Amino acid sequence: MNASPRSVDLRIDAPWIVPVEPAGVLTGHALVVDEGRILAIVPAAEADAAYAPRSTVALATHALIPGLVNAHTHSAMALLRGIADDVPLKAWLEQHIWPREARFVSPEFVYDGTLLASAEMLRGGITCFNDMYFYPDAAARAYDDAGIRALVGMPVLDFPTPYAADADAYLALGLAARDAWKHAPRLAFALAPHAPYTVGDATWERIVMYGRQLDLPIGTHVAETAAEVAAQRAASGESPLARLDRLGATGPTFVAIHAVHVDAADVAALAAQGCHVVHCPASNLKLASGIAPVPALLAAGVNVALGTDGAASNNRLDVFEEMRLASLLAKVGSGDAAAVPAATALSMATINGARALGMDGLTGSLVPGEAADVVAVDFSGVATQPVFDPVSHLVFAAGRDCVTDVWVDGVRIVERRQLTSVDEAALLARTRAWQRKLAADPH
Numbered sequence: 001m002n003a004s005p006r007s008v009d010l011r012i013d014a015p016w017i018v019p020v021e022p023a024g025v026l027t028g029h030a031l032v033v034d035e036g037r038i039l040a041i042v043p044a045a046e047a048d049a050a051y052a053p054r055s056t057v058a059l060a061t062h063a064l065i066p067g068l069v070n071a072h073t074h075s076a077m078a079l080l081r082g083i084a085d086d087v088p089l090k091a092w093l094e095q096h097i098w099p100r101e102a103r104f105v106s107p108e109f110v111y112d113g114t115l116l117a118s119a120e121m122l123r124g125g126i127t128c129f130n131d132m133y134f135y136p137d138a139a140a141r142a143y144d145d146a147g148i149r150a151l152v153g154m155p156v157l158d159f160p161t162p163y164a165a166d167a168d169a170y171l172a173l174g175l176a177a178r179d180a181w182k183h184a185p186r187l188a189f190a191l192a193p194h195a196p197y198t199v200g201d202a203t204w205e206r207i208v209m210y211g212r213q214l215d216l217p218i219g220t221h222v223a224e225t226a227a228e229v230a231a232q233r234a235a236s237g238e239s240p241l242a243r244l245d246r247l248g249a250t251g252p253t254f255v256a257i258h259a260v261h262v263d264a265a266d267v268a269a270l271a272a273q274g275c276h277v278v279h280c281p282a283s284n285l286k287l288a289s290g291i292a293p294v295p296a297l298l299a300a301g302v303n304v305a306l307g308t309d310g311a312a313s314n315n316r317l318d319v320f321e322e323m324r325l326a327s328l329l330a331k332v333g334s335g336d337a338a339a340v341p342a343a344t345a346l347s348m349a350t351i352n353g354a355r356a357l358g359m360d361g362l363t364g365s366l367v368p369g370e371a372a373d374v375v376a377v378d379f380s381g382v383a384t385q386p387v388f389d390p391v392s393h394l395v396f397a398a399g400r401d402c403v404t405d406v407w408v409d410g411v412r413i414v415e416r417r418q419l420t421s422v423d424e425a426a427l428l429a430r431t432r433a434w435q436r437k438l439a440a441d442p443h
């Protein structure tokens with residue numbers, strides 16, 4: 001006795017499905033999607049009997065994984081990719097980035113840069129990211145047009161930029177953007193004070209108040225360089241994290257970006273308070289900032305996610321690369337080849353990122369009921385054959401060039417390596433126009 005099959009939107013078949021939660025690899029299964037959500041992940045024969053899909057995608061050589069989560073970036077800085085390499089953080093910010101931002105950043109710059117970054121990320125299997133940049137309202141238009149999911153940071157600094165004159169203005173503009181986009185289906189908002197060294201105590205206290213009143217996560221760069229920590233200790237006798245703890249910023253909705261130079265007391269405090277850390281290995285390496293103590297953070301129970309940071313300090317928005325670096329650096333840094341195995345690195349790039357952004361239960365794993373944020377990774381090429389362990393391949397052998405198809409909320413945003421949501425030729429033409437303007441700058 002068979003009930004008639006249930007009509008559904010989409011069925012995707014692939015030789016391997018890696019849900020991340022639960023751990024492991026499913027073979028011979030189908031992923032069933034309806035109304036933007038994952039309805040079921042079941043053996044193919046069971047799917048045959050139970051579901052009548054309106055659309056089917058049969059992938060013969062692919063692994064299906066959750067959409068990757070880039071837990072920290074400054075997406076519009078994609079337009080500054082490669083403009084200043086080979087300098088440390090302080091000189092990079094003060095001599096190269098901030099002066100150019102002062103002259104060029106506008107809503108148009110942010111829209112075009114954010115669309116460029118979103119296109120790059122989607123093509124590389126990233127379906128969700130945490131952004132921190134000026135003009136979040138213009139950025140929100142780009143996320144919406146690209147069809148990507150984002151946690152939109154409301155930036156706060158204690159010094160003026162063309163975007164805002166002072167902390168009050170930053171907060172007012174950020175909250176206005178949040179009001180304007182509060183019904184957008186794939187967007188959520190967070191407070192994004194730049195760093196302890198660019199935001200004073202009085203502003204931090206206001207940020208903490210807004211975070212509590214509006215239930216917003218707080219994400220900030222912290223303990224990125226040894227010089228930052230030394231300056232804070234000289235000023236107040238505290239570590240940067242201890243200062244934020246004193247000001248009430250830390251807790252389960254606090255996202256510590258970088259956390260490179262944290263000591264044992266900082267690690268214990270991050271763990272005890274349920275804070276999240278975003279590890280950005282490529283950016284930390286390129287700016288010579290150091291290597292975050294990821295094995296110690298994980299051992300203490302801290303949720304550690306992965307971020308690319310901006311394309312101006314990376315210079316790619318590539319979470320496959322961050323996964324591989326996170327694993328390799330943890331091994332060499334700890335002298336333990338077992339540190340951060342592939343499955344851990346994959347969790348950091350998916351579910352841990354979703355947790356840090358307050359989006360677990362929505363994205364970051366392939367679980368019925370969650371959004372159908374799904375990436376197909378093709379293992380058929382010579383660089384990814386043979387396949388003994390698909391999870392190992394995802395971290396150590398494959399790269400973003402293996403991504404062929406991407407769905408966000410069940411919508412196929414990348415189809416056979418082509419973006420369906422963005423006119424790539426028009427976007428590249430606008431990017432070249434920005435390149436000409438930036439290159440002509442006398443800086």
Ligand SMILES: [Zn+2]
Pocket residue numbers: 072073074221309310
């Ligand atoms: Zn950053």
